[in-house]
Amino acid sequence: xxxxxxxxxxxxxxxxxxxxxxxxxxxxxxxxxxxxxxxxxxxxxxxxxxxxxxxxxxxxxxxxxxxxxxxxxxxxxxxxxxxxxxxxxxxxxxxxxxxxxxxxxxxxxxxx
Amino acid sequence: xxxxxxxxxxxxxxxxxxxxxxxxxxxxxxxxxxxxxxxxxxxxxxxxxxxxxxxxxxxxxxxxxxxxxxxxxxxxxxxxxxxxxxxxxxxxxxxxxxxxxxxxxxxxxxxxxxxx
Numbered sequence: 001x002x003x004x005x006x007x008x009x010x011x012x013x014x015x016x017x018x019x020x021x022x023x024x025x026x027x028x029x030x031x032x033x034x035x036x037x038x039x040x041x042x043x044x045x046x047x048x049x050x051x052x053x054x055x056x057x058x059x060x061x062x063x064x065x066x067x068x069x070x071x072x073x074x075x076x077x078x079x080x081x082x083x084x085x086x087x088x089x090x091x092x093x094x095x096x097x098x099x100x101x102x103x104x105x106x107x108x109x110x111x112x
Numbered sequence: 113x114x115x116x117x118x119x120x121x122x123x124x125x126x127x128x129x130x131x132x133x134x135x136x137x138x139x140x141x142x143x144x145x146x147x148x149x150x151x152x153x154x155x156x157x158x159x160x161x162x163x164x165x166x167x168x169x170x171x172x173x174x175x176x177x178x179x180x181x182x183x184x185x186x187x188x189x190x191x192x193x194x195x196x197x198x199x200x201x202x203x204x205x206x207x208x209x210x211x212x213x214x215x216x217x218x219x220x221x222x223x224x225x226x227x228x
Contacts, residue, residue, distance in 0.1 A: 102155035
């Protein structure tokens with residue numbers, strides 16, 4: 001059974017600081033996704049990582065994937081308040097279906 | 113291109129009743145997946161439909177069922193509601209037209225179900 005673990009689950013940080021969210025998964029997978037969720041809202045797709053060594057950047061967010069270590073990171077550079085949200089990583093389970101296994105999410109609060 | 117739509121957005125039911133939720137995928141998407149989100153269990157995969165066939169199913173009791181129509185719209189049904197079924201139910205669609213496509217999933221706004 002595929003397990004996805006995120007850490008930390010809760011992060012409070014100051015504007016301007018850098019931080020990294022980690023996502024570990026238990027079995028081989030060739031697809032990893034990062035989503036953002038604002039309170040009371042749905043999931044917004046941030047990044048899709050498809051291969052070992054993949055790195056994607058959008059604004060102050062950068063995601064990377066190491067399939068050998070079964071680890072993905074979401075790095076936040078010079079955080080701003082608007083990035084406050086819950087961030088989820090999700091791993092494709094395989095088997096020809098499209099079900100995703102999600103981590104429990106990292107609740108990020110960025111304070112001025 | 114219009115996004116994934118879900119109806120209704122909010123629903124209040126009592127224990128023992130049944131409920132049907134609807135999802136319309138992005139035009140051209142043939143795969144629809146359903147997820148349950150609760151504070152305690154997080155996001156959990158319910159099932160996925162492609163071309164009117166259920167391709168995969170998560171670890172939920174048989175009270176949770178679904179179907180997909182020829183236009184790719186999908187419905188999810190929960191019978192004999194329990195208090196623990198209170199959750200945000202999210203629908204996601206993806207395009208699986210090309211071999212090797214990464215099948216990125218796009219989520220709808222969700223249906224907030226409250227069981228009293």
